[in-house]
Structures are given as C-alpha cells and as structure tokens.
Amino acid sequence: MSKHGFFQITQKLFLRDENKLLILRDRKSGYGDLPGGRMNEDEFFSDWLESMDRELKEEMGEDFKYKMDPEPILIHKHRVTEGNHPCIILGYKGIFKGGKISMSDEHDFMDWVDVKTFDPASFFEEYMLEAVRKYLDHYA
Numbered sequence: 001m002s003k004h005g006f007f008q009i010t011q012k013l014f015l016r017d018e019n020k021l022l023i024l025r026d027r028k029s030g031y032g033d034l035p036g037g038r039m040n041e042d043e044f045f046s047d048w049l050e051s052m053d054r055e056l057k058e059e060m061g062e063d064f065k066y067k068m069d070p071e072p073i074l075i076h077k078h079r080v081t082e083g084n085h086p087c088i089i090l091g092y093k094g095i096f097k098g099g100k101i102s103m104s105d106e107h108d109f110m111d112w113v114d115v116k117t118f119d120p121a122s123f124f125e126e127y128m129l130e131a132v133r134k135y136l137d138h139y140a
Contacts, residue, residue, distance in 0.1 A: 036055050
C-alpha cells in the first residue's frame with residue numbers, strides 16, 4: 001500500500017517588460033531562477049496571492065511595482081535544491097509596472113532577456129528549465 005506524499009508549493013512570476021523576461025540566478029545553487037518562492041506553512045489556508053506578494057517584496061524590494069494575473073498559467077514540478085524536497089511550481093504571468101528593483105541576497109544576478117531569442121538551456125537546469133521552456137513556447 002502506498003502512502004501519501006508531502007510536497008512544498010513554490011510560486012514563480014514570469015515577469016515581463018514588453019518582450020523582455022526577468023531572470024535571476026540563485027546564489028546558493030548557481031542555477032537560473034524566477035522571482036517568487038516557497039509558501040510558508042501558515043500561508044497555506046490564506047490567500048496564496050498574499051504569499052506571492054510577500055515573496056516578491058522580499059526578493060525584489062519594497063519599491064518594486066508589478067501587476068500579476070491571479071490565475072496560474074503553469075503548474076509544474078521540481079525539487080528544491082536545498083534538501084531535495086519535492087515541490088509544485090505555480091507559475092503566473094506578470095507585468096513590470098516600474099519602481100526600483102532591489103535584489104535580495106538570495107540572488108546574485110539579474111537580467112532582462114528577449115523572449116524571442118533567449119535560450120533557457122544556457123541558464124536554467126532541470127525542472128525550472130522545463131518550466132521556462134513551456135512558458136516561452138506559449139507566450140514568447
């Protein structure tokens with residue numbers, strides 16, 4: 001008899017400024033990343049968009065302005081690098097609305113890449129690579 005698994009939830013934002021997509025690099029793993037992060041246990045039964053907003057403020061700073069479609073455009077799986085925990089990714093479309101981006105110390109690199117020419121294999125690994133490829137296939 002199989003047992004039920006326990007999974008974490010990560011929410012990621014595919015943030016656009018016209019034809020540019022914001023990409024980040026995770027300082028610990030060295031892998032490509034997107035803005036957003038894991039939901040805290042106490043946020044599970046609350047509005048998940050509040051969890052996403054908390055993560056974005058932590059990672060992008062208080063002056064960062066964005067508009068996000070509240071319906072996920074992508075559901076994918078990955079393993080959290082630290083601890084190898086199974087995790088569900090919920091991906092959302094977002095538009096950069098201005099303000100200053102103040103990258104947190106979780107990331108050591110940030111760039112706006114052209115969605116028509118960017119090769120995600122040059123930057124992303126494994127499940128995040130698959131997620132970014134899916135996004136670009138549908139929305140580039």
